[in-house]
Amino acid sequence: MKGIVFTEFIELMETKFGADLAEQVIMDSNLPSGGAYTSVGTYSHDEIVALVITLSQKTGIEISDLIQAFGTHLLKRFSILFPEFFSEVPVVTDFLSNVDDYIHGEVLKLYPDATLPDLDTSIKENGDIELLYKSDRMMGDLAEGLIVGAIDHFGQTHTYHREDLNQEGGAQCIRFIVTAR
Numbered sequence: 717m718k719g720i721v722f723t724e725f726i727e728l729m730e731t732k733f734g735a736d737l738a739e740q741v742i743m744d745s746n747l748p749s750g751g752a753y754t755s756v757g758t759y760s761h762d763e764i765v766a767l768v769i770t771l772s773q774k775t776g777i778e779i780s781d782l783i784q785a786f787g788t789h790l791l792k793r794f795s796i797l798f799p800e801f802f803s804e805v806p807v808v809t810d811f812l813s814n815v816d817d818y819i820h821g822e823v824l825k826l827y828p829d830a831t832l833p834d835l836d837t838s839i840k841e842n843g844d845i846e847l848l849y850k851s852d853r854m855m856g857d858l859a860e861g862l863i864v865g866a867i868d869h870f871g872q873t874h875t876y877h878r879e880d881l882n883q884e885g886g887a888q889c890i891r892f893i894v895t896a897r
């Protein structure tokens with residue numbers, strides 16, 4: 717997983733829970749990298765999982781809630797770091813329909829070793845958008861948080877619905893519908 721995900725996670729952990737607790741979480745997670753991340757490095761996905769599990773143990777907050785909150789924060793950070801992906805589209809549904817082909821496509825050009833999810837998107841006749849998330853990294857809660865962050869960012873009245881589907885070949889599969897109503 718790309719270092720930018722780790723540097724943003726640690727920054728959020730420090731802001732929300734303080735530098736001391738963040739330090740403890742890093743020390744207690746037994747990280748092969750030692751926890752000294754750079755935004756352009758690449759680290760094992762297991763390390764982010766270990767960090768979230770330790771943070772959950774120390775704060776008593778559910779793992780899924782932590783990952784979702786992180787996703788929402790990450791979207792806010794992406795809007796600052798990559799403003800071009802946001803300025804070209806007027807509504808959240810247009811933004812979301814760009815993620816799979818265009819945005820994650822550009823991410824792959826920037827970081828050829830990035831591991832991104834399958835995110836099949838289709839716009840319905842009524843303007844709703846369906847996103848089918850599929851990934852063996854099981855980061856559906858992160859996807860949910862990113863979607864919440866995107867809805868917040870565009871400041872419209874959209875709502876979303878999440879439906880967890882059966883796993884396929886060990887991959888987590890989720891259907892998200894984002895609707896203007």
Ligand code: HEM
Pocket residue numbers: 717718719720721794795798801812815819820823829830831832833834835847851852853854855856858859860862863866
């Ligand atoms: C400007 C917007 C976005 C940017 C720049 C971006 C970029 C990235 C980057 C850099 C990664 C890490 C890849 C790696 O570590 O190897 C990632 C992973 C991911 N992205 Fe995006 N992303 C954006 C929007 C979204 C949105 C809106 C969704 C929600 C549907 C999404 C879903 C995910 C998920 C769930 C992962 C984790 C990997 C996995 O589940 O397999 N992204 N993205």
